[in-house]
Every structure is written in structure tokens, then in C-alpha cells.
Amino acid sequence: xxxxxxxxxxxxxxxxxxxxxxxxxxxxxxxxxxxxxxxxxxxxxxxxxxxxxxxxxxxxxxxxxxxxxxxxxxxxxxxxxxxxxxxxxxxxxxxxxxxxxxxxxxxxxxxxxxxxxxxxxxxxxxxxxxxxxxxxxxxxxxxxxxxxxxxxxxxxxxxxxxxxxxxxxxxxxxxxxxxxxxxxxxxxxxxxxxxxxxxxxxxxxxxxxxxxxxxxxxxxxxxxxxxxxxxxxxxxxxxxxxxxxxxxxxxxxxxxxxxxxxxxxxxxxxxxxxxxxxxxxxxxxxxxxxxxxxxxxxxxxxxxxxxxxxxxxxxxxxxxxxxxxxxxxxxxxxxxxxxxxxxxxxxxxxxxxxxxxxxxxxxxxxxxxxxxxxxxxxxxx
Amino acid sequence: xxxxxxxxxxxxxxxxxxxxxxxxxxxxxxxxxxxxxxxxxxxxxxxxxxxxxxxxxxxxxxxxxxxxxxxxxxxxxxxxxxxxxxxxxxxxxxxxxxxxxxxxxxxxxxxxxxxxxxxxxxxxxxxxxxxxxxxxxxxxxxxxxxxxxxxxxxxxxxxxxxxxxxxxxxxxxxxxxxxx
Numbered sequence: 292x293x294x295x296x297x298x299x300x301x302x303x304x305x306x307x308x309x310x311x312x313x314x315x316x317x318x319x320x321x322x323x324x325x326x327x328x329x330x331x332x333x334x335x336x337x338x339x340x341x342x343x344x345x346x347x348x349x350x351x352x353x354x355x356x357x358x359x360x361x362x363x364x365x366x367x368x369x370x371x372x373x374x375x376x377x378x379x380x381x382x383x384x385x386x387x388x389x390x391x392x393x394x395x396x397x398x399x400x401x402x403x404x405x406x407x408x409x410x411x412x413x414x415x416x417x418x419x420x421x422x423x424x425x426x427x428x429x430x431x432x433x434x435x436x437x438x439x440x441x442x443x444x445x446x447x448x449x450x451x452x453x454x455x456x457x458x459x460x461x462x463x464x465x466x467x468x469x470x471x472x473x474x475x476x477x478x479x480x481x482x483x484x485x486x487x488x489x490x491x492x493x494x495x496x497x498x499x500x501x502x503x504x505x506x507x508x509x510x511x512x513x514x515x516x517x518x519x520x521x522x523x524x525x526x527x528x529x530x531x532x533x534x535x536x537x538x539x540x541x542x543x544x545x546x547x548x549x550x551x552x553x554x555x556x557x558x559x560x561x562x563x564x565x566x567x568x569x570x571x572x573x574x575x576x577x578x579x580x581x582x583x584x585x586x587x588x589x590x591x592x593x594x595x596x597x598x599x600x601x602x603x604x605x606x607x608x609x610x611x612x613x614x615x616x617x618x619x620x621x622x623x624x625x626x627x628x629x630x631x632x633x634x635x636x637x638x639x640x641x642x643x644x645x646x647x648x649x650x651x652x653x654x655x656x657x658x659x660x661x662x663x664x665x666x667x668x669x670x671x672x
Numbered sequence: 673x674x675x676x677x678x679x680x681x682x683x684x685x686x687x688x689x690x691x692x693x694x695x696x697x698x699x700x701x702x703x704x705x706x707x708x709x710x711x712x713x714x715x716x717x718x719x720x721x722x723x724x725x726x727x728x729x730x731x732x733x734x735x736x737x738x739x740x741x742x743x744x745x746x747x748x749x750x751x752x753x754x755x756x757x758x759x760x761x762x763x764x765x766x767x768x769x770x771x772x773x774x775x776x777x778x779x780x781x782x783x784x785x786x787x788x789x790x791x792x793x794x795x796x797x798x799x800x801x802x803x804x805x806x807x808x809x810x811x812x813x814x815x816x817x818x819x820x821x822x823x824x825x826x827x828x829x830x831x832x833x834x835x836x837x838x839x840x841x842x843x844x845x846x847x848x849x850x851x852x
Contacts, residue, residue: 353739358762362737396779400754492699492789493750553755556738560758567760572776586765594765597735605731605768618770619709625769626681626711626720 303351310347314340314427321445322428329425334536336426338543345547350555357600359559361593366562375565382565390560407483410476411506415551417469422539467517474510477503502550509538566590579611580620591615674813675794677786679721683807684708686719690799690808697787697798705773705784706799721808723799724749724771724784732783735766740781748788752781 299305322328353359369375389395394412398405424430430444440459441451452459461468481503484490494500512535519528546552567590568574574584576591594614598605605613613621691704707722730749733741740756741763743749752763759779763772772783787797795801796810803809811819 356737356739358735358737359739362760362762390779396759400778400780489699489701492697492787493785550755553753556756556758559737562737563758563760586761590760590762591765594735594762597762598731598766601734603731603734603766603768613768614765616770618764618767618772621768621770622707622709622722623711626722629681 301351302355303348306351307344307347310343311340314343317429317445318427321430323446327431328428329431331532332426334540335422335543338540339423339426342543342546345544346555349547349552353556358597361597361600362559362562362566365566365589365593366559369565378569379565382563382569383561386558386561386564391557403479403483407476407479410472411480412476412554414469414471414473414476414510415506415554418466418473421465421469422543467514470510470513473506474514477506477510481507498550502545505538505542505545509535509542512538566593578617578620579615580623581617583617585617675791675796675810676813676816677723677726677797677800678809678811678816678819679723680807680809681711681720682718683805684719684721685805685807686710686717687804689802689804690721693798693802694784698789699785701782703773703775703782705782721799721803722769722771723808724786725769726786731766731768732763732772735762737762744788744792746792748786748791749783750785750788751783754780757781 296302296305299308319325354363370379394405394409397408430442433441433443433448435441435451438453439451440454442449442462450458452462481500484494484500484503490499512531516528516531516535519526519531564571567587574586576584576586576588578585591612591614595612598612598614607613607624613624616624686708688708690706691708694700694704694706695702705723708719709722711718711720726747726749728747730741730743733739733743733749736752737760738752738756738758740752740758741749742753757780759774759781761774761781763781763783764770764774772781774781787795787799791797791810800808800810
């Protein structure tokens, strides 16, 4: 791998190269040596390639950060560890179901937010899946006989259906269903962003609102295409098609570089129950100062490695790290240090020695012995 | 911006008005993000207020595996972006001052953001605007320097310059929104 890496400018360009190669060959197989390429989708295809390259570059850059690298390293270690298989499976299943499929934690932040995000998220993922499936030619449809329609996935004939059946209509209306979900979610989100004053404290229009407007433009033009050919007899269809293509290309190219990039970050939530806190809210490591449980050994070890890698020196006088203390003790250490009362570290039970015999108790700091020695010498002269 | 936050711990009377005010701030969702704690309850009833130092090179952001903690152009370190925060609590362990708080229910971290919507218009943050004993102040840089010189004459530790690697041992002489 190292040798291979040297023939590229960077890790990101190497992985992008591989991703493009894989996509290209999957397209080659899916479209039967490019005989069944849908040229109507050409713009989408180019944008999808850019989408994948952008995602690869961003994910590579993100995983190279020391903090991300450390957590991923430990996750891989734990995945390989046979003794932890039960915990790993449980963590993955639970996070996948609660955090990604149902998104329970967002519902806890508010029902409205939960519904809104769930609709946008699954509308987006569904639309993306259908778009990529069709543009890269991974699947296409074939008429077997007058009443049988068949889906061909990677050149392999799979499920067949009656063109008027329920399954067929679900498949054909797939994008309309996901787009409707998206439209409802996006309108809810825009209303919330405009109405909720609390959000406006840290909201940035170009970061928080722009993706919503792009999504709105894309879904609205896409759904209007359906309205055009179903209800309006194909009114303005070629122009609308072009408009939808432009907005979708905009979305696909924007996706890896804006707020929507949180999509590939979320699955890392698996590493929390897998590596760190098995049960939410249950800690196993004791604070050095007060003895209360505040964390777990693995996590503190990781935090210390990450800090060390980035040249943060948080070593206390007794050779421990600040992260060996709980947050409350850390705040106390800080204040004790400022008020010149940092004696009680290590034995929290003992009384604080605030009177150092020289200054007013509490707020002064003793001078070094050399200072007083010098004064004695001066007086003797 | 020329205004800075200035804390004097020994002025704190423990009324917790700053915490009540913090809860009321926009976007804080009725949860306080600052602390008022006893220095040592067995010794005295002296309390101290504590809020985020808004580090220039924040350890919390550097230990965040999701890259969720952002710094505004004014230098304010914001709470983890809700869409990115994976709820690992690394920030609470990385911070040398023990500032970030974690909400297990909603699975997100939240921390003092210096009432960003107020301070970016040079209005004092909620805590500083209600503190009755001036333990928390939001003042001009010049005024802070004046106060600091006075404290140095009183041989208080703020007069001493920390070296490169032991900054955390000292309260920053001033913090918040820097202009240099």
C-alpha cells in the first residue's frame, strides 16, 4: 500500500482513483459493455462521478485527523477481537436501528424535528440510491413479454412483475415517493429555520439554509416533471427536464462539501457503545481527585493519545494527565491554581491550606525561597 | 471587537444569577452552560463562576472525531454541530478546564458560546449582564488592562505570564473575543 501511495500525489487522490475505477467497471458490467447507457441521464452520470470523488476526498481528509484516526483504529481493533464479538454485534445492531433507521435521538430533541429529519434523510438516501442505480446502469428494466416486465441488475435478470401490479407501480413511482418525503421534510425544515428564533443565534444562511433551498429546487422541479407528463400532457417537459437536471447536478456536486456531508459521519456513532460506553450513562473509570465514576479507561487512553499527537501538554505536577480527573475536579484544579491554593490535589478529603504565612490567605502566591534569602543577605550588608 | 470577558473569582457571592440568565439565552434550550461551584465546601463558602475560555486552539475541537466543534471568525468556540456530534464525549475529557456538558437524552454536547448573538454585536453575554458583584464582566480591553495592572500590584497571579506549555495552570488574563 505504501509503495502504491507513492505513485499518487496524496492519499485522497489514490482513493479517488480506485473509486472511479470501481464505478467505471461496475458501469461497464451493468450496461453490458456500454450498450445500454441511457443518454438522457448523461449529465446526472458526470455529476455522480464528481459526487463520489468529492465524497472520497472529504472522507479521506476527515479520517486523517488524529482524533478520527484514533477512534477508527480502536474500532477496527475491537472488531477483530473475538472476545468482543457479542458486544460488537449488539452495538452495531442497536446503533443502526435506533440512530440511523429510526433516528430516535432526533425525535427526543422534538417530534417536529424528528419527523422533518427522518423524511429528509430517508428521502435523500432513497433518491440517491435510485439515481445512482439508474445513472450508472447498475439496473435497468426489460420487457420480457406483453405482460411481464423484468428488472435486470448488473446484467443478471432478477424480479419480474406485471406492469400494472402493485410492485411495479411502487418501483416506477420510487423517485416520486422519496421526492414527496423530501419535499415535506424540506418545507418543514425551512419553516422551522425561519420561525424559530433560538436557531438564528448560530445559524449561517450559506451553510444551514442553502442546502435546504437546493433540495427544495431539486424536489420541486422533479415532482413538477411528473405533474407535467401525467396531468399536463407533457407541457414544457424537455425544458423542465433540463431544469431538473441542472438542480440535481448542483445538489450532487454540492453534497460532499456542505452541511449534508454529515451523512457519512453518522455511522461512526457505532464506535461509542462498541469502544467506550457500553450502556448509555454508565461509567467505569474513577476520577483521580474525587473518586467518582466519570469515564472509561479506553476512552481516556484515546483522548490522551489524541492530545499527545497534537502537542497538547496537559500533564499535572504529579505526572498524571488532566483528563484523569473528572470535569468538576478539573474546574477546581484551575481555580485552586489561580487562587494559589493548589494543595489539596490527591487528597480531596483533607482541609485546604490557604494560609501560606506570608500573604493574605487565599489570594497570594508565595515567593521562592531564594527571594527571601537574598533579602536577608542584603540586610546583612 | 475590543471587548473581553473578565472573571474575578473572589468577587463571586454564589447567587447563581448567571446560571439563571444563561438558561434564558437564545438557543440554550433552558439549560445552563456555565458553572457556579464551591472552591472547597469544607473550608469556606467561597464560590467561583466558570465559563468557557474560548481557546484560540481549543483542545475540545481537536479531540472531536466528528470535527463537529466550530470556531467562528470572531473566535467564539461553538457547541458541537448537532448534525455531526456522535455523542462520544471526547470533548468533555479533552477540555483542560472541564467546560463542555453532555446531554445523554438528546445525545449531544453543549457548551458556553458566549451568547454569540449578543457578543457579536458587543452586547454583554447574559451571565455578565446580570452578575451583581462584577465577578463576571464584559469590558473594554483597555479597562481590563487597567484592572489587571492593579491586580498585579496586589501580587495576584494574573500578573504572571504563563510559558508556552503551562497555560492551563493560569486563568487567561482575559479571554473571549480577541482582536490583537
